[in-house]
Amino acid sequence: MTKPARKEPASPRRGAEQHRIQSADRRRSWRRHHLSVAKEALLRLQQTPVASLMTLAVLAIALALPGFLLSALGNVQGLTNGWDPQPRIALYMKLELSDQAIDSFSRELLLRDDLSSVELISRQKGLEDFRQYSAFTDLLDRFDSNPLPAVIMVLPRDTDPLQLPLVRNELAALPGVDEAQLDMEWVQRLDAVLALAQRGSYVLGGLLALAVLLVVGNTVRMTIESRRDEILVSKLVGATDAWVRRPFLYSGFWFGLLGGVLAWVLVQLALLMVAEPAQTLASLYLNDFVLQGLGFQGSLIMLATATLLGLSGSWLAVSRHLREIEPGEV
Amino acid sequence: MAAIRFSNVFKRYASGQDALLGVDFELASGEMAFLTGHSGAGKSTLLKLIMLMERPSRGQVWIGQQDLSRLHRSQIPHLRRQIGVVFQNHQLLFDRSIFDNVALPLQISGYDPADAARRARAALDKVGLLTREKQNPITLSTGEQQRVGIARAIVHKPKLLLADEPTGNLDPQLSEDIMRLFGQFNSIGTTVLIASHDLSLINRMRHRRLTLKQGRLVADD
Known part of the structure; x- marks a missing residue:
């Protein structure tokens, strides 16, 4: 149909011409x-x-x-x-350490580049908090001395979930640290x-x-x-x-x-x-x-x-x- | 040049029924012929092979230069656009006006709407129904519906016009009118092939006559 119009010899029979549709027409009609x-x-x-x-x-x-x-x-x-789950690591200090030793230890931690914040909760403060918030205050009366360890809460700078356990292990190995706990399981x-x-x-x-x-x-x-x-x-x-x-x-x-x-x-x-x-x-x-x-x-x-x-x-x-x-x- | 050429064409339906048995004939371009025979002789099958509504079991059918056995499914629409068909049961759509029925082939071929409207009205004028264009074809008599079917078949000025029992349900006067209409199209160069068993009408028309009997072409006169 698209071949160039083949000229039929002129004849009086003109009625049955096939209508040729150009491609532009075709696109328009489409x-x-x-x-x-x-x-x-x-x-x-x-x-x-x-x-x-x-x-x-x-x-x-x-x-x-x-x-x-x-x-x-x-x-x-x-x-x-x-919420930015800010994973904290809680360092439970050995009970036999003196308050001064713990205080200077926490100051040393402050100098570290990989921690963004260090907060010391002394044994005394821990005891007061426990008395204030816990229902088991009478429990403490059974002890001769304060049974609670000093706790240092630190915030690592690197919050990558894969890096955090490494930081925790490193801190746990420091002398004077009894236990280090990574507080992020709930986020996971x-x-x-x-x-x-x-x-x-x-x-x-x-x-x-x-x-x-x-x-x-x-x-x-x-x-x-x-x-x-x-x-x-x-x-x-x-x-x-x-x-x-x-x-x-x-x-x-x-x-x-x-x-x-x-x-x-x-x-x-x-x-x-x-x-x-x-x-x-x-x-x-x-x-x-x-x-x-x-x-x-x-x-x-x-x-x-x-x-x-x-x-x-x-x-x-x-x-x-x-x-x-x-x-x-x- | 032959408009239609059948070369040793057989058609056996899936049911095992043989509809055509070795049919051979040529219809020249611009010729008009009747295809006759009893019902079941294979007239409709022959027309369907030309329209590619069916494919032959054996043999070849040529339309103009085109060997239909080489025509891919996707090319069938383009073949059909070159042919006009009048169906026995006219196949009109009753969900649209007479005008829209007649304009449908033009719409499908992608004519410009203004051009299509002009041609559709010309076709309706030719069958004498221009004044009814806005009506629904269901409001027409059988004869008038048949004329709408004819208008739709000739609206795109096909080179080849087929008709399957176009006068089947019409009285003699109307039949004659419709045959005269076909004669007019033929006189302007359209090749016309009409399947009909109305022998008295065919005899009066004096055109070539192809007679089918049980799937064989038994007479060509």
Whole structure:
């Protein structure tokens, strides 16, 4: 068809000229078709508002659940990051050391470059604290002398979890130190719990993504069935597979995008509902906690994922069912 | 140059039924012919092979320069765009207007909308239904629906026009009108092949006649 027009010998029979379509025209008509098909697919959703809304609601819930979980986790993680777990090492000093010796030992520690802070809790101070905060004060009366060791709390400069045990070991080996305890296990535990929760959210998200694929796929499959005649006739008058596929891909696209927007609204509403109690809880520990929403990037990812899932779902349905509708038995 | 050439074509369906048995014929470009025979003689199968709605079990079908057995699935739409088909049961879409039905092939081929509208109206004018363009085809009589089907088949000025029992459900007067319409298209250079078992009508038309009997071409006169 694109060969240069072969001049037929001039003949009075001019009526049946084949219309030649230029490639620029073709591109323009391709764009035009996309636009009109996109519009039409959206209109079709409006034509069956109840069915469309039900489908969209299912999609929105399936998309919102992992969205909400992940953004909640993001908040908790932000919280612990804000806490800056400052791992302390507690040095329990040998009981036989004199107060002066411990005092000078702690001054020596102050000179070390790898420690950012050194705090001495003398035996006397320890005893007073114990009396003040503990319920077992009468326990102390059974001892002749103060049984509590002096404790030096130090903050290492390097808070790398791999380096900390090394610093601890080094400090434990110093003369006069009975025992050195690294106080960071709770941070590790919290991190482990968060990692587990995150993995769980991803698994749940994956399953729900599958659900979205199936819901969109099934909805598009039903649309294909209801437009069977149109597909047959279009193929008979020369429609390509891409042309036939296009309206259904666009319905999948709209289902995905609109489902994503609805899911976004749901997540924001859910976050709004937990914002106040979360704020109250957080203020017990921190002053400057602000509940984070999905944020710009998160919203974008959510909408993109939803749209992609909608498209993929319709692609699955279209590639499975469209080939079955071939004009043969007309 | 031959518009259609069948070379020793066999068609056996998956059910084991033999629809065509060694069919050989040529239809020259610009010719008009009738394809006749009892129902079940293989008329529809022959048309389907031309449209690539079916593939032959053996033998070759040529449309113009194109050997259809060498045509890939993805090229089928482009073949079909060069052919106009009128179906026995007209295959109109009742979810859109008469105009949209007729404009569908142009839309699919990517015509500019203004150009497509002009051509669709011209086609509707030719079958005498221009004033009804905005109506739904369901409001039309069978004869009128058949004419819409014809308008859709000729709207893109195909080089080859096929018709499968185009007068099947029509009274003699309407049948004659429709046949005259086909004659007009033929007179401007379109190759026309009409499958019909309406012998009295065919005899009056004095065109070439291909007769099928149980899958074999038994007469060509």
